[in-house]
Amino acid sequence: MHFDRNEEQQLLAESLRRWLAGNYGFEQRRAILGSEAGASDTAWSTFAEMGLTALPMPAEAEGFGAGAADLIDVMEAFGEALVVEPYLSTLVAARLVERAGSDAQRTELLPRVASGEARMALAHDEAGQRHGAARIATRATRGADGYTLEGTKRVVMHAPLVDHVVVSARVSGEPGQADGIALFLVAKDAAGVTASPYRSFDDQPAADLRFSGTPAQPLGDTAERAGAGFAALDEALDYGCALACAEAVGAIKYANEATLEYIKTRKQFGVPIGSFQVLQHRAVDMLIEWELARSMAMLACTRIDAAARGTVSADERRRAVSAAKVRISEAARKVSQEAVQLHGGMGLAEELKISHTFRRLTALMLAWGDADHHLARFTGLS
């Protein structure tokens, strides 16, 4: 495992952080949240110009073929700045196109993702599944003109912002069975798609998507080859989870820095409250959480890449990702709660970034499988 970031990664992360500091500061972000779209086209095109969208795309799609580990700095920077743009959503959906799609689908979509022209999302979660990935009930039926979808996908992150969604749906079997799950590409403006948009608790644009006789294109051969769809989905969810872990590490870093600054400057009883040993120890525990979280995000991303190269097994990848998500969900919980508590009432005020960071960390606890889910998965793989 290499812990040193190479020069290119460092330069990219530095210029990204610089841009975010100047253009995605707290007040600027509030203006973005207040806009109708709830996201920024300027930010997105800047990310594309910086090469962030091309970075993880394959070379044949004008990309740089970067792995998850190469994206850690980017995700941390996004976490610190609480970026609401559909970067991770696009990457996860594009990964499914890359790994499960046909040559034609790859050629059609991935260069457009690399250039920043196409934004994508994964429509997977449903009401009946909680965190169980194989429990989906949405159906795909083959007719004379190809496949159509029936079902409702809940909390599709960034759906209002994207052109295409990758949808997990069942060609056979019952909720709980992995083998009947296939992946489909659906244009957001396709017939029979009803979107109910809203914002998430942490201000990300999201929507529920209802499919009714919606024409859908199977990704590659996932509709014909039993198990192929779920294997690709499982891998992409791990990829997304590992990158979300890196994002959480960035948000934790901000929470810790803001809290440290606050307890050093906030005076009560004539002294900075950071002079009280009981608060010092709690700040130290937050630091420990961050260090451990960082290590586990690195491990998860590294294992994602190693498994993609075939140098470790899929189970090793799963174990590392679940271990990381357990640790990081717990770190996110503890740090977000302590950051608010140490800020006192100010920690809850909408007008301070720390309360937004609390919400983002809470959402990251719940998304991509919570600690209980990954603990069970880890135990099952031991």
Add this chain to the structure above:
Amino acid sequence: MNLELSPEELAFRDEVRGWLRGALAPALRDKVVNFEKLSKEELMGWNRTLAERGWAAPEWPTEWGGTDWSVVQRFIFEEECAFAGTPPLVPFGLKMCAPVLIRFGTQHQKERFLPRIYRGDDFWCQGYSEPGSGSDLASLKTRAERRGDKYVVNGQKIWTTLAHYADWIFCLVRTDVTVEKKQEGISFLLIDMKTPGITVRPLPLLDGEPEVNEVFFDNVEVPVENLVHEEGKGWTVAKFLLGHERLGTGRIGGSKRELAQLKEIAARLPGDDGRPLSQDRRFADRVARLEIDLQALEITNLRFLDAMRGGKPIGAEANILKIKGTEIQQMLTELMMSAYGPLALPKHAPGAGDGLDEAFAARLAGRYGNYRKTSIYGGSNEIQRNILAKVALGL
């Protein structure tokens, strides 16, 4: 030691229960148990319902409307109300300002304010915290200068809960800046919120709901007859109030109701494997631990009550109830949110699904965030531990 209720106490409990069944409108109860925001009218309406029954302020002296109940009966009453899902009684008038007036107020002040507080005619709020004075409340700076028969008040309060509804505010203000000890020179003033010079600015919390405010005073003239107790003795009043009614801060009845609700939700929602979430070992264990903690708190509370039944005053141990009670309330909000998993993420009900449950789920993450306040307000849990360390442990 007697941890069981006596037959008389049980009969009293049944009487309260029976009355609540008729008095609490199902629609109002549903709003409470579904965590919907209550309007000023709904909050004060419940106050009036209790006033009509003569149960709005059991702990007051009977001459002002109190019930002469024992501490155990008062506890039973509060817990039964919370368990039934009544709106909370806004504490600022009934449980904070009124006890102060009863203890320190003039006859005129009592006659002027107590009946109106009892009936819920006036909505009160509490002007304590300031931007620079939270845990260190005695460092407060809001200034009240005596000019003839008036005080002129200048300064700012913060975190003033429901000030946007309030008709009156009771405030700690500094009337003497020359004193050496910061606890001296503080006075307790009653201020009509309609007085010119008062500005209320909402301070949205992370769930986006209007709840707390900043209150600004710009040359606000307050008649001296609105001073409670002596000038400069406000800290005595504040300390009395802090020590008052710490029983009940555990909010055990409300937590019991929410625990039952959590179990009902877990039995209905799917877990990760499709079986009910209540059969998920990890989740079930988290609920069980919470239930055990709540039981421990309830018995501890009963033990304290039993001591009081024997006439022993309760000491700083009551602060334990605040610490554990708020931790349990917070964990309840967390488990309810996590029961719904990713479905708890929407801020608003998308309206595409199954109605009420979706709207309910969309309130849970906000509520989880909002409830972080419980370990901050009313003397943060750190301050509660400081008091315990000093008073209970002699450290």
